[in-house]
Amino acid sequence: KYLKEDELSQECTTLLSTLPAERGWVTSALYNYQGFWHNARQLQGVLSCQKHFEAQDDDILLVTAPKSGTTWLKAILFTLVNRIRFPQTQDDHPLLSNNPHMLVPFLELKLYVEDESPDLSSLVSPRLFSTHLPYVSLPKSVQDSQCKLVYLCRNPKDTFISLWAFTNKLRLQEMGTNSLEQVFDKFCEGVSLYGPFWDHMLGYWHESLKNPEKIYFLTYEVMKEQPNLHLRKLADFLGCPFSSKEEEENVVESILKICSFDNLSNLKVNKEGKLPSGENNNAFFRKGKVGDWKNYLTTEMLERLEKICEEKLHGSGLKL
Numbered sequence: 001k002y003l004k005e006d007e008l009s010q011e012c013t014t015l016l017s018t019l020p021a022e023r024g025w026v027t028s029a030l031y032n033y034q035g036f037w038h039n040a041r042q043l044q045g046v047l048s049c050q051k052h053f054e055a056q057d058d059d060i061l062l063v064t065a066p067k068s069g070t071t072w073l074k075a076i077l078f079t080l081v082n083r084i085r086f087p088q089t090q091d092d093h094p095l096l097s098n099n100p101h102m103l104v105p106f107l108e109l110k111l112y113v114e115d116e117s118p119d120l121s122s123l124v125s126p127r128l129f130s131t132h133l134p135y136v137s138l139p140k141s142v143q144d145s146q147c148k149l150v151y152l153c154r155n156p157k158d159t160f161i162s163l164w165a166f167t168n169k170l171r172l173q174e175m176g177t178n179s180l181e182q183v184f185d186k187f188c189e190g191v192s193l194y195g196p197f198w199d200h201m202l203g204y205w206h207e208s209l210k211n212p213e214k215i216y217f218l219t220y221e222v223m224k225e226q227p228n229l230h231l232r233k234l235a236d237f238l239g240c241p242f243s244s245k246e247e248e249e250n251v252v253e254s255i256l257k258i259c260s261f262d263n264l265s266n267l268k269v270n271k272e273g274k275l276p277s278g279e280n281n282n283a284f285f286r287k288g289k290v291g292d293w294k295n296y297l298t299t300e301m302l303e304r305l306e307k308i309c310e311e312k313l314h315g316s317g318l319k320l
């Protein structure tokens with residue numbers, strides 16, 4: 001499922017040998033590159049997309065912290081920006097037969113890891129991509145162009161539980177599962193995929209305050225609480241507001257319905273399908289609830305996580 005060391009480019013192998021490394025949650029190692037933790041496979045994709053990705057002014061980039069609701073937002077953004085081409089009420093809507101990850105590809109985990117410089121010329125405008133990259137590691141053309149970024153993160157308590165459950169599904173059977181305690185320490189120390197989680201959030205938070213026209217900052221909880229409001233705001237932000245005719249036809253509600261956890265998780269493609277990279281599509285749908293951490297975290301864990309958030313987010317204005 002993962003590239004072996006000998007399948008990495010010479011550049012990546014050489015770089016890996018110089019980077020701080022820690023034991024990974026799924027793969028043997030995580031490497032610290034530009035202040036954030038990556039596995040070897042994704043680092044190769046990071047280097048390639050930093051070198052070769054040329055953002056266009058009308059591109060839309062969905063940036064998320066892992067396990068913050070990427071799959072959901074991919075579905076929503078795809079349906080939103082393609083609603084003329086693919087009305088969400090159609091029986092053959094692409095979401096009904098494709099996992100959202102196939103419709104909105106990751107730069108560093110799909111496009112630029114499969115090919116050092118993929119041919120993107122056939123993509124229809126506006127192009128829709130996604131990434132988990134921290135702000136400091138974005139390809140330069142993303143910052144230099146007018147392209148828009150939608151950033152999504154989630155309360156660290158639920159993010160952690162979701163990540164723990166997901167990474168255990170990715171581990172090969174003979175590896176056994178990670179206990180909550182084993183990976184909790186790592187998460188708190190910042191050693192998790194694309195972690196430290198607080199630096200990931202803060203990077204985009206600060207940029208979104210400086211440049212609200214470019215970055216729309218969203219949390220899973222806020223989207224869950226007021227999906228209609230935020231879908232309308234996203235449409236405005238992306239320059240495709242809902243018309244009064246669309247409002248009359250309840251397009252907002254019908255987009256949210258097709259993208260809902262219940263709808264997507266019950267589709268055949270998401271129950272039985274697999275991504276080309278090996279993950280079962282159903283691994284991306286677990287509970288889809290806010291506050292599931294209450295079923296897992298001890299009081300001590302909760303206190304430790306809250307203390308970290310208090311310290312790290314202090315003075316930033318970011319509330320989770």
Ligand code: A3P
Nearest residue numbers: 067068069070071072162260261285286287288
């Ligand atoms: P849980 O593990 O808490 O259930 P990502 O897509 O970034 O990997 O995040 C996965 C999380 O989003 C999982 O959370 C998953 O259940 C939830 N999720 C997936 N699809 C969703 C949807 N349509 N609506 C709400 N949550 C969804």
